[in-house]
Amino acid sequence: MGPEEVGDLKIDGARLLLVTDPRPDLVARVEAAVRGGVDIVQLRDKRAPVEGLIPLAEELKDVCERAGALFTVNDDVELARRVGADGVHLGEDDDPTPRARSVLGTGAVVGRSAGGVAEALEAVRGGADYLGVGAVYATPTKPEGEVAGLETIRALSRENLQVPWFAIGGVTLETAPHVAEAGAPGFAVVRAVLDAEDPEGAARALRVILE
Numbered sequence: 001m002g003p004e005e006v007g008d009l010k011i012d013g014a015r016l017l018l019v020t021d022p023r024p025d026l027v028a029r030v031e032a033a034v035r036g037g038v039d040i041v042q043l044r045d046k047r048a049p050v051e052g053l054i055p056l057a058e059e060l061k062d063v064c065e066r067a068g069a070l071f072t073v074n075d076d077v078e079l080a081r082r083v084g085a086d087g088v089h090l091g092e093d094d095d096p097t098p099r100a101r102s103v104l105g106t107g108a109v110v111g112r113s114a115g116g117v118a119e120a121l122e123a124v125r126g127g128a129d130y131l132g133v134g135a136v137y138a139t140p141t142k143p144e145g146e147v148a149g150l151e152t153i154r155a156l157s158r159e160n161l162q163v164p165w166f167a168i169g170g171v172t173l174e175t176a177p178h179v180a181e182a183g184a185p186g187f188a189v190v191r192a193v194l195d196a197e198d199p200e201g202a203a204r205a206l207r208v209i210l211e
């Protein structure tokens with residue numbers, strides 16, 4: 001299968017996205033998480049120098065490939081290209097979608113962040129393959145982030161978006177039932193899976209809540 005086909009096949013129906021943070025046992029935790037049903041893994045490390053991230057990116061890419069999950073990189077289109085990632089996640093301050101596609105190829109998965117309904121619709125019109133929508137709740141993982149709230153999730157769920165979208169920010173095993181009830185078709189999480197004693201079980205439990 002060529003790279004043009006990879007993203008197209010796997011993004012449809014994706015429900016659970018794991019965003020990573022830097023920690024010593026990250027690879028083992030991601031291995032467990034994909035066993036538990038994570039569909040997309042996003043490498044996110046805002047502090048590490050790019051060169052230092054390449055070996056980790058390659059390792060996570062292999063883990064995802066073996067499990068049939070997508071591997072993406074946060075923010076950095078060039079790093080995504082260098083490691084042959086399936087795609088990239090971009091926010092307001094990051095590259096435009098067409099630039100990501102011109103670097104990564106038309107089949108690459110390009111995800112975008114949205115903090116509200118108008119932004120989400122604009123991102124889809126601009127060609128995003130999926131959206132991360134939040135923050136649903138304030139979260140210590142990204143303390144500077146703005147809170148969009150459950151209301152945004154409710155409002156967006158009425159728009160019948162034609163791309164997968166993931167509620168992000170403070171989604172935990174405790175809050176997830178409320179987020180699903182508000183209409184989120186998917187979750188993007190850091191702590192709920194990576195901080196769990198059993199990351200595989202935590203991923204499974206989040207999937208059950210989404211069903």
Ligand SMILES: Cc1ncc(COP(=O)(O)OP(=O)(O)O)c(N)n1
Binds near residue numbers: 017074089093
């Ligand atoms: C799935 C997902 N959704 C949203 C974000 C946030 O992206 P961004 O707004 O660019 O902020 P940073 O993550 O770069 O701090 C995300 N990473 N993943």
Ligand SMILES: Cc1nc(C(=O)O)sc1CCOP(=O)(O)O
Binds near residue numbers: 136140
């Ligand atoms: C990376 C990120 N982006 C957010 C946004 O609102 O755009 S919230 C977030 C971190 C989510 O971490 P946790 O699952 O530990 O709350």
Ligand SMILES: [Mg+2]
Binds near residue numbers: 074090092
């Ligand atoms: Mg970003």
